[in-house]
Amino acid sequence: MPHWTTANIPDQTGKRAIVTGSTGGTGYETALELARKGAEIVIAARNPAKGEDAVRRIRRAVPTAQVRFEALDLADQASVVAFADRMLATGRPIDILVNNAGVMALPTREVTGDGFEMQLATNYLGHFALTARLLPLLTAGRARVVQLSSIAHRRGRIRFDDLNHATGYRAWPVYAQSKLAMLMFGLELDRRSAANGWGLTSVVAHPGYARTGLIANGPLVRAPFQRAVMAVILRPLIEPLISHSAAAGALPILMAATDPSVAGGAYVGATRLMELKGPPGPAKAEPQALDTAAAARLWEATEAMLGVRFPI
Numbered sequence: 001m002p003h004w005t006t007a008n009i010p011d012q013t014g015k016r017a018i019v020t021g022s023t024g025g026t027g028y029e030t031a032l033e034l035a036r037k038g039a040e041i042v043i044a045a046r047n048p049a050k051g052e053d054a055v056r057r058i059r060r061a062v063p064t065a066q067v068r069f070e071a072l073d074l075a076d077q078a079s080v081v082a083f084a085d086r087m088l089a090t091g092r093p094i095d096i097l098v099n100n101a102g103v104m105a106l107p108t109r110e111v112t113g114d115g116f117e118m119q120l121a122t123n124y125l126g127h128f129a130l131t132a133r134l135l136p137l138l139t140a141g142r143a144r145v146v147q148l149s150s151i152a153h154r155r156g157r158i159r160f161d162d163l164n165h166a167t168g169y170r171a172w173p174v175y176a177q178s179k180l181a182m183l184m185f186g187l188e189l190d191r192r193s194a195a196n197g198w199g200l201t202s203v204v205a206h207p208g209y210a211r212t213g214l215i216a217n218g219p220l221v222r223a224p225f226q227r228a229v230m231a232v233i234l235r236p237l238i239e240p241l242i243s244h245s246a247a248a249g250a251l252p253i254l255m256a257a258t259d260p261s262v263a264g265g266a267y268v269g270a271t272r273l274m275e276l277k278g279p280p281g282p283a284k285a286e287p288q289a290l291d292t293a294a295a296a297r298l299w300e301a302t303e304a305m306l307g308v309r310f311p312i
């Protein structure tokens with residue numbers, strides 16, 4: 001069977017899509033392809049200059065694109081509330097929500113203004129709160145909601161006694177926890193939508209290893225020597241063998257967001273080389289992601305942390 005490509009994306013005319021963190025990387029490529037297929041796009045991101053630049057680049061590539069920037073900092077709950085309120089004020093249903101924004105393996109523990117550890121806050125808590133607050137519009141649009149996970153979830157454990165890793169912060173386990181949480185959230189959201197009649201379809205995607213800004217902005221942010229090694233050795237020699245482009249990494253996300261044959265509760269990813277690269281298709285979720293009791297416990301703990309409840 002031929003591989004799934006952007007040619008498989010059905011016409012999206014009349015649909016309204018929000019893609020978080022779509023100023024670069026997989027988010028930008030997702031927004032671009034959805035715009036190409038006629039969807040109206042909201043670039044939801046924290047940096048207005050990068051946001052307006054993404055809008056310009058999409059308009060250059062797709063002159064008919066309906067695309068605009070809306071400020072959203074997922075690490076700031078007030079920003080999440082303000083963004084959701086602006087969307088709710090329009091009263092317009094949302095057809096696609098892609099919870100894509102993320103940071104990876106920040107070398108030292110950072111804390112948001114709300115008191116949450118930065119990786120958990122950006123990757124998971126912000127998206128949980130955003131989805132809860134947008135629920136009326138997602139229900140109205142019978143939306144497809146896509147959560148971004150990662151093969152890093154394999155090593156993830158949910159530290160229920162200390163979700164914020166107040167003690168013993170280690171960059172990678174904390175990232176892995178946030179991506180496991182996104183996978184558990186996406187699967188649980190689909191179960192709860194079916195049980196409560198919310199009418200949305202929740203699918204989880206991972207890009208494999210896509211060449212984006214994620215590494216430079218995370219683990220290498222304060223490591224000039226490793227940055228140089230990356231630029232001289234890893235980037236040109238090793239990375240091409242084990243990774244693919246940001247556009248290829250966006251394909252599982254696009255498949256999850258648009259392919260009607262992908263059912264709610266599915267997990268879609270890159271399918272070759274231990275899911276590091278290759279065409280999109282079914283991905284393997286580790287047992288800890290499929291533990292429904294743990295997913296329910298995480299859901300309740302997250303609602304309590306955020307003071308946000310589904311449905312609002």
Ligand SMILES: NC(=O)c1ccc[n+]([C@@H]2O[C@H](COP(=O)([O-])OP(=O)(O)OC[C@H]3O[C@@H](n4cnc5c(N)ncnc54)[C@H](OP(=O)(O)O)[C@@H]3O)[C@@H](O)[C@H]2O)c1
Nearest residue numbers: 021023025026073074075100101102150209210212213214
């Ligand atoms: N690349 C991979 O191989 C890979 C593998 C597995 C999973 N993923 C997941 O894929 C998603 C996209 O990552 P990427 O690889 O495309 O990385 P990227 O190029 O660094 O893009 C990340 C995006 O998230 C945005 N962002 C970060 N913090 C934010 C915040 N607080 N509020 C709003 N936006 C924020 C960034 O905005 P700024 O431009 O302002 O920084 C950027 O637009 C992430 O969830 C990541 O965990 C990536």
